[in-house]
Amino acid sequence: MNLTLHIWRQKNRHAEGRFVTYEARGISPDMSFLEMLDVVNEGLILKGEEPIAFDHDCREGICGQCGVVVNGSPHGPRPATTTCQLHMRSFKDGDVLTLEPWRANAFPVIKDLIVDRGAFDRIIATGGFITAPTGNAPDGNAILVPKPAADRSMDAAACIGCGACVAACPNGSAMLFVAAKIAHLGYLPQGQPERDRRALAMVARMDEEGFGACTNHGECEAACPKEIPIEFIARMNRDYLKAALFSPAERSGPSDGA
Amino acid sequence: MELKSNVPPGPIEQKWTRHKFDMKLVNPANKRKYTVIVVGSGLAGASAAATMAELGYQVQCYCYQDTPRRAHSIAAQGGINAAKNYQNDGDSVFRLFYDTVKGGDFRSREGNVHRLAEVSVNIIDQCVAQGVPFAREYGGMLSNRSFGGAQVSRTFYARGQTGQQLLLGAYQALERQIGLGAVKMFTRHEMQELILVDGRARGIVTRDMITGKIESHIADAVVLATGGYGTVFYLATYAKGCNGTAIWRAYKKGAAFGNPCYTQIHPTCIPVTGEHQSKLTLMSESLRNDGRIWVPKKKGDARSPGQIPEDERDYYLERKYPSFGNLAPRDISSRAAKAVCDDGRGVGSTGLGVYLDFADAIQRLGEATIRERYGNLFDMYERITGENPYKVPMRIYPAAHYTMGGLWVDYNLMSTIPGLFVLGEANFSDHGANRLGASALMQGLADGYFILPYTIGNYFASNKFEKLAGAHAAFKSGETSTAARVQKVLSINGQRTVDSFHRELGSIMWEFCGMGRNEKGLQTALQKIPALREEFWKNVRVLGEGEEINQSLEKAGRVADFLELGELMCLDALERRESCGGHFREEFQTEDGEALRDDEKFCHVAAWEFAGDAKKPVRHVEPLAFENVHLQTRSYK
Structure with a gap:
């Protein structure tokens, strides 16, 4: 199949970007989307043109490094699928596709389709963890975790940190990403001692990084390749409110864990 | 070159405990005087960096991805082994040790493997405490599944995303230390050279993948946790960016390469x-x-x-x-x-x-x-x-x-270069000629959480360290050679893309050094690879500049190293005239097609020493002794 691609090209963080049109010819439906871009790039190199820069690594949908907005949808048209796992059989011959990087205030474009998502790491560094220095742990089975809580925690922990939620949100909000981490740790008994501190610190950092607020569009959930449910945001808001109202010093011990 | 395994004496189940006591300690107030560089942020690298920072060392951590959480440990699916015997099915530290030695087809070091089995139980505890959402039974207890090469259920898992969850645990511990200022993280940085001063590893030279800046970083020890080199096959289950550059540059500075031909298909x-x-x-x-x-x-x-x-x-x-x-x-x-x-x-x-x-x-x-x-x-x-x-x-x-081969390390995980430690898949140590399922995660975390943090202290306490300045001649020359290499690649402007060379190398490796190997095929590969390498340096086309994001340039550097490393793999495969584990030499098989070991001639580790470009490397041998699990023909019938 043959496709026409309008691709965002931008030399670096400070340069102006623009769309450039390319033709992708002889594409097999069994190719992944990124393999299609590989083919275009090989052609460009042989013609003496600089290849299109895009982020990717594992190419099996788990590392979270890839991410292209295809015709306005982060990771493209197929639900619950990262860009690297999108295959060309999702498109048809003659399609015209627009490829852009994630667009968000907190994710500056650094070249072509590549953005800087360092803000996510900085949010995790403020509270997205359980303090458990190596060597202090009790026996694994000394901490019983009810199966439903473990399952729910795992649902949230499946987040790959790709940033599609931010790219999809009209406000460029990182609420789904932050809420997923707060839920992952908050469903577990191990996560209770730092639950208040975590919510306060992560939310504050999120605001500092320039992410927008949540106004319940639900685009984040729709774009999430790991189907993280939006209800985690409500849970985060409740954690945050509780922690903000009753200072951490007054509130100790496990919460209701619901 | 002398290969001293430094496995402590004494009964196997007491070696590690005794060694931990015998090793010298660095007192808490002195730890902050030492700087450690960790290259790689997967299970081994992130867990080592976080743990050493918790202990008080100054840590710098480097990765080529945009965040440490992307390391390819994340893609491990099935699980992690531990000798907990929670299922009451007869598991024990000794059984895990036994299964691993046998699974490795009697080509691993007993002392290391036993220690791995011992600390496996601590890993699960540590990960649970960090909030890894392992699968649970209705009673709240941890769940297990079984895996290849074992007859007990000892594999812990988090759906099909165990590697992801363990890595996130280590990543979060690492981010916590970054937040506390105890670890300085360098993302999108690629190590280009290892720097030795007075024969010891004292730092690295990196290229900033965004600005192209080539910089020196000084430390008192360097830890490589950069994973395996299986991308040499081009088509592999590795991430696209996985590469052998860090270990290859260390090899060329004198670190012996152990069993390069041991690859897992x-x-x-x-x-x-x-x-x-x-x-x-x-x-x-x-x-x-x-x-x-x-x-x-x-x-x-x-x-x-x-x-x-x-x-x-x-x-x-x-x-x-x-x-x-x-x-x-x-x-x-x-x-x-x-x-x-x-x-x-x-x-x-x-x-x-x-x-x-x-x-x-x-x-x-x-x-x-x-x-x-x-x-x-x-x-x-x-x-x-x-x-x-x-x-x-x-x-x-x-x-x-997966590659079982890697840089040779002693019991302390130190390579033949003093001060250069190698962890996880990047070293050769624990899996012999074949790794069992769910054991890679175990080894990465064992090395990073529970072994290196002890042994590196012993190294610091046993040596004196001179203060170095960035202007030191060794660093300047590392920066110059890196810059020259970048310029050389950019100036060729030939007719073929980097990927086309990588693909061709991969098909040579898969055909002649893949699942079945033989003398003639390996000889052929040893002709073809140098020829391809020569063509690469004359005919590769890398466009753009060095001072910007340039993904072709990054790939070119990695492929150039694979074009050398692949040759060493074939050489090692050729000289190991037996079949064992993942190394199957078609000339050496039993009547029903099983691997035929030659314990008389090859019950040893082959460790290769770089002898200079265009010179044949030197093959050294570390004999292996099996005192606890007796040499036998593997049978799974």
Whole structure:
């Protein structure tokens, strides 16, 4: 199949970007989307043109490094699928596709389709963890975790940190990403001692990084390749409110864990 | 070069405990005077960096990805082994040790493997405390599954995303230390040179992948946790960016390379579909718990799988290895798949595939149970192939997945260069000639959380360190050679892309140094690789500049190193005139096609020393002694 691609090209963080049109010819439906871009790039190199820069690594949908907005949808048209796992059989011959990087205030474009998502790491560094220095742990089975809580925690922990939620949100909000981490740790008994501190610190950092607020569009959930449910945001808001109202010093011990 | 394993004396179960006591300590107030560089942020690197920072060392951590959480440990699916015996099925530290030594086909170091089995139990505890959401039973207890090469259930898992969850645990511990200012993190940085001063590892030179800036970083010790080199095959289950550059540059500075030919070809990957293929995707070995592997009995049987009646199917693993069946170790399962395909009974359009069939399990347990166990894997399979594995059997074929070889290290995980430590898949140590499933995660975390933090202290306490300045001649020359290399690649402006060279190298490696190897083929590869390398340096085309993001330039540097490393793998495979584990020399096999070891001549580690460009490297030998698990022919029948 043959496709026409309008691709965002931008030399670096400070340069102006623009769309450039390319033709992708002889594409097999069994190719992944990124393999299609590989083919275009090989052609460009042989013609003496600089290849299109895009982020990717594992190419099996788990590392979270890839991410292209295809015709306005982060990771493209197929639900619950990262860009690297999108295959060309999702498109048809003659399609015209627009490829852009994630667009968000907190994710500056650094070249072509590549953005800087360092803000996510900085949010995790403020509270997205359980303090458990190596060597202090009790026996694994000394901490019983009810199966439903473990399952729910795992649902949230499946987040790959790709940033599609931010790219999809009209406000460029990182609420789904932050809420997923707060839920992952908050469903577990191990996560209770730092639950208040975590919510306060992560939310504050999120605001500092320039992410927008949540106004319940639900685009984040729709774009999430790991189907993280939006209800985690409500849970985060409740954690945050509780922690903000009753200072951490007054509130100790496990919460209701619901 | 002298290879001193430094395995402590005494009974095997007391070696590590005694060694921990015998090692010198650095007092808490002095730890902050030492700087450690950790290259790589996967399970081994992140856990080591976080733990050393907790202890009080100044840590710098480097990764080529945009965040440490992307390291390819994240893609491990099935699980992590630990000798907890929670299932009351007779597991023990000794049994895990025994299974690992046997699984490795008696080519690993007993002392190291026993220590690995010992600390396996601490890893689970540590990960639970960090909030890793392992699968649980209804009573709240941890759940286990079984895995290849073992007859007990000792594998802990988090759905099909165990590597992801363990890595996030280590990443979060690392981020906590970054937040506290105890670790300085350098993302999108690639190590280019290892710097030695007075014969000791004292730092690295990196290239900033955004600005192209080439910089020196000084430390008192350097830790490489940069993973394996299986991308030498081009098509592999590794991430696209995985590379052998860090260990290769260290090798060229004097670190011995242990058993480079030991590679693992994983039996259950999604088959290749065409020329465009850029990587292969693994389907977790855990699927072999419930899936049955078969091919038609008749050659060239083109019927769809549903039309082939039961008695015309060959469940070849169950037939050949009745006691382990579909859970036979990886090397054996891969070769068995190759054998039936070579016999003309392979399935799919290329004939390079076998069925992994869940029909029986779905009938027995129901689709819901199978979905709960493997749902994400089934979804992934469907996305890649467009086929629904709940309805039709999966098609699978072996693919390059792991390298047991790596830089040679002693019991303290130190290479032949003092002050250079190597962890995880990047070292050669614990898996011998074949790694068992769910043991890579175990080794990465054992090295990073529980072994290196002790042994590096002993190194610091036993040596004196001179203060170095960035202007030191060794660093300046490292920066100059790195810059020159970048310029050289950019100035060639030939006719072929980097990927085309990588693909060609990969096909040479797969054909001659893959699942089956022989003298003639290896000799051929040893002719072809240098020729290809020569062409690369004359005819590669890398556009753009050095002072910007330049992905072709990054790839070119890695492929240039693979073009050298591949040759060493073939040389090692040629000189190891026996079959063992993943190294199958076709000249050395039993009557029924099993690997035939030669313990008299080859019960040793081959460690290669760089002797200069265009010179044959020197093969050194570390003899292996088996005092606790006696040498025997592996049998899974």
